[in-house]
Amino acid sequence: MAAVQPEWHSPPATSEKLPKLSIYNSLTRTKTPFHPRDPSGEKVSWYACGPTVYDDAHLGHARNYVSTDIIRRIMEDYFKFKVNFVMNTTDVDDKIILAARQQHLLSKWLVKYKEANQEVRDTTKKAYEAYVGKNLPLLIEDGAGSAPAPEGFxxxxxxxxxxxxxxxxxANDASPPGDKEAKVKMHLNTARSAASALATTAGDLDTFATKATGVLLPYxxxxxxxxxxxxxxxxFTKLTKKYEQRFFDDMSALNVRYxxxxxxxxxxxxxIVEFVKQIEANGFAYDHEGSVYYDTTAWESSGGVYARLEPWNRNDKDLLADGEGSLAVKATSFKRSNADFALWKASKEGEPSWDSPWGEGRPGWHIECSAMASDVLGKQIDIHSGGIDLAFPHHDNELAQSEAFWAKCGKDSEQWVNYFLHMGHLSIQGSKMSKSLKNFTTIREALAKGDWTPRGLRIVFLLGAWRDGLEITGEVVKAGVxxxxxxxxxxxxxxxxxxTSSQTSGTNGIIESKSNLDDNLATAKQxxxxxxxxxxxxxTVMRIISELITAYNTEKNVPESTSLAIGQWITDIVVMFGLDSEYKAGQMGWSGVDIPEKAKAFIYPLSKxxxxxxxxxxxxxxxxxxxxESEDVPATEDASCQPYAKAFSDFKQSVVDLNAKDSAAKDYLAICDRLRDVSLWDLGIYLEDRDSQGLPALVRPLSQSLRQERHDREAIAASKAAAKAKAQADKEAADKERLEKGKQSHLEMFKTAEFSDWDADGLPTKDAQGNEVAKSRSKKLKKDWERQKKAHEAWLATQK
Known part of the structure; x- marks a missing residue:
């Protein structure tokens, strides 16, 4: 039965105090006014699909959960909604079961051996051949009929x-590569690693097993x-507990709220068993060989709608198979519709199981969220969120089964979720970042390497729309920095x-008057x-902030009150966005823009x-x-303060030493530059001179851009120096070559077999046959002779 998209039922506006907030809603595929179900308009119920915890979270997860966190913070901290944010962790599904069981069984198998003996190698060879045969068919179809020998891989x-x-x-055609190609590369890497292990003769079991794990696990x-x-x-839970904890550790590092x-x-x-039983009792499910399936035909016949989010995908075989997991490989002729999906799966060997009226089994993928969200949040939910890849079949199936749970007839059902928010993917070279494709960089790896900081990553996500796909490119990184x-x-x-204002209790010379920036700030806020x-x-918010800062930087004589107001407002926005995990109430700006607290007692008076x-x-x-005598070095016994104290005392001593020598002004300026560019630079501190503005040097921590600017300057200087050195070396080589050529006397240069007679200066008068040398040639020979005469005289001069 063809699905008819129903009219979306907008919740009534319950309070005049509600902000005029509209949200892009995947249910309507448009922006719709946001009205929470709460009569007071204050409380918001929100269910978010959490991670499948069998491996470390990667940057693709960061894109989803950081973007979700940003929206949650806006709802809570800016619009002041009281959000009840519920999230699950999927700790049992096909991927988890397979990963946990494989790791458990491989560990048990390996413990029987102490080295990579022949039995281990023989088993690994079979595992390698099975893996290649299943995942890299071109290597088999080449005519050999079997996997290539490890040495010829x-x-x-x-x-x-x-x-x-x-x-x-x-297909080796003009189509762009995508997930299929990423998967092939993943399989090639796994097989290559195993082939490398098999091609070696070393007997160390740990090294061998590490390389061969990818093929041994499934075998x-x-x-x-x-x-x-x-x-x-x-x-199974041993694995999931480990990775659930690691996931939330990663989220904490990214300043994502729990x-x-x-x-x-x-x-x-x-x-979940009771939830499935109720759907079946309502007439919208049927069982088959211990599994229970949702009956889309019965639901639609009763007036309900299936595939409301992405109706165009309801017949997509690949997506339907992905939603069914391991059940997708079974014959499905018993299904009443190809769109029907499993609510409960009969257990197979090696799978975890629970008791149920239909026999030993486990939950289907989609039913878990419906049961848990309904249990915690009830019959209707304001917001449901997740990655865009969950829209179909996961969220569409959730909608159908949840409404079928709460209603005995589709036409009488109520809208289970009012607003669906789907976050865009993070992609690499056109392919979605994915655990299954193993083309990901984990969050902890990216942070540990310094490729990203929590703030830098969040800024990049803020610069892009939350529901749009994002590909990390050099331009994107540059814009964030x-x-x-x-x-x-x-x-x-x-x-x-x-x-400085707090120290002087004045305006620091800034004229307190009306500024155009006051209007700019008011406009920016609106x-x-x-x-x-x-x-x-x-x-748009990020652009408005940038434009306001540009206006501030170009304005002269900005009133102190205006400067502080702009700084405080931008502080409020960036903190609301979650850009400072270490923010302290009353703090101006975010953390990391100040020098270490222990350095201040030394560096500020030193700078003065x-x-x-x-x-x-x-x-x-x-x-x-x-x-x-005007500035004393503070006494300290703290070893961590010693480098700052030393920089201070060393500079004072340099001033004293120059005075004793009656040095010129340029010498004093030189030690000032050395303090800035060497002593304090090495301590991670930079003094930004502001002479042109009539202001004292700005004390600041070293930033990546400052380091990069210096690196670029030094690289340019080194390049110029290298070019100059090369030019000098080339000149010296040319001069040396020229001198070497002058080693031969001009009197002897033509005394060769080419001629038979010469004059007193050694110039040829007759050729080898005794004929007179032509006048035209004599002129040319004379010029060559004169050049060699000069060169020889120059050479003789160097010998003295």
Whole structure:
């Protein structure tokens, strides 16, 4: 029966105080006004699909959960909704079962051996051949009928999959590569590693097993999975508990808020059974050989709708098979519709199981979220979120089965979820980042390497719309770094103004008057509000902040109150966005724009002393004694403060030493530069001179951009120096060659077999045959003779 898209039922506006917020809703595929179900308009129920915990979270997960966190923070901290945020962790599904069981069985198998003996190698060879046969068919179809010998693996791959490795499509046509090609590369890497292990003769078991694990896992599993007891859930939860903890550790590192309520599938076995029983009792499910299937035909016949989110995908065989997991490989002729999906799966050997009216089994993929969300949040939910890949079949199936649970007839059913929010994917070279494709960089790896910081990653996500796909490119990274540096510089200036103002209890010379920036700030606030009301349009917010900072940087004589107001407002926005996990109430700007607290007692007075030395040196007279006595080095016994104290005392001593030598002003300026560019630079601190603005040096921590600027300058200088050295070397080589040529006397240069007679100067008069040398040739020979005469005389001069 063809699905008819029903009219979306907008919840009534329950409060006049509600913001005019509209959200892009996947149910309507448009922006729709947001009205929570709560009569007061304050409370919002939100269910988010959490991770499948069998491996470390990667940057693709970061894209989903950080973007979700940004929206949650806007809802809670900006619009002041009281959000009840519920999330699950999927700790039992086909991927988890397979991963946990395979690791358990391989560990049991390996413990029987102490080295990579012949038995281990023979088994691994069979595993390698099975893996290649299943996943890399071109290597088998080449005519050999079996996997290439490990020693010949690379040659076979180059011949048959070289086009894929070169970035072309699997079909070797003009179509762009995508997930299929990424999967082939993954399988090639796994098989290559095993082939490398088999091609070596070393007997170390750990090294061998590490390389061969990828092929051994599925092979040992195929031999031993019948030995696993389905009631022994610890085999499976041991893996999921580990990776659930690691997931939330990663989320904490990214400043993602913990859910208000966390649910786990393994803790909901009985509730899920009851949920399925109710759907069956309502007439929208049927069982087959211990499995229970949702009856889409019965649901639609009763007036319900299936595939509301992505109706165009309801007959997509690949997506339907992905949603069914291991059941997809079974004959499905018994299904009443191809769209029917499993609510409960009969257990097979090696799988965890729970008791049910239909026999030993386990939950289907989609039913878990419906049962848990309904249990915690009830009959209707305001917001449901997840990655865009979950829209169909997962969320469409959730909708259908949940509404079938709560209603005995489709036409009388109520809308289970009012707003679906789907986050865009993060992709690499056109392919979605995925655990199954193994083309991911884990969050902890990216942070540990320094490729990303939590703030930098969040900024990149904020610069893009939450529901759009995002591909990490050099331009994207550059834009994020530039935005962060721009905000950094503003916070540095405003903090410095705040610090100096508090010290002098004045305006620091800034004229307090009406500024155009006051109007700019008011306009920016309104525009940001409008952007956030427009489906959380963070790219526009980021642009508004950037434009306001540009206006601030170009304005002269900005009133102190205006500067502080701009700094405070931008602080409020970036903190609301979650860009500072270490923010402390009352703090101006975000963390990381200040030098270490323990350094301040030394560096601020040191910078002040340096400013005075520079000012007097430029004026032509340095009163070293008065300067040195004006600033004392604070006493300290803290070893961590010693480097700062030493920089201070060393600089004072340099001033004293120059004074004793009656040094010139340029010498004082030189030690000031050395303090900035060497001593403090090595301590991670930079003094930004602001002479042209009539301001003291700005004390700031070293940023990546400052380091890069210096690196670029040094690289350019090194390149110029190298070019100059090369030119000098080339000149010296040419001069040397020229001198070497002058070694021969001009009197002897033509005394060869080519001629038979010469004059007193050694110039030829007759050729080899005794004929007179022609006048025209004599002229040419004379010129060559004169050049050699000069060269020889030059050579003789060097010999003296």
């Amino acid at each position: 690379e040659d076979a791959v180059t011949k048959l999959y070289g086009h894929v490795l070169a970035g072309k499509s699997l 040992i599993d195929s031999l031993e999975k019948h030995t696993v007891n389905g009631k022994d859930h610890e085999i 859910p208000d309520k966390l649910t786990r599938v393994t803790e909901y076995g009985p509730q 530039a935005w962060e540096e721009k905000v950094n510089n503003l916070f540095l200036k405003v903090r410095d103004l705040q610090r 525009k940001v509000h409008d952007a956030l009301c427009d489906s959380f349009d963070t790219p 002393l340096r400013d005075s030395v520079r000012e007097q040196a430029k004026a032509g007279t340095v009163n070293a004694k008065a300067l040195v």
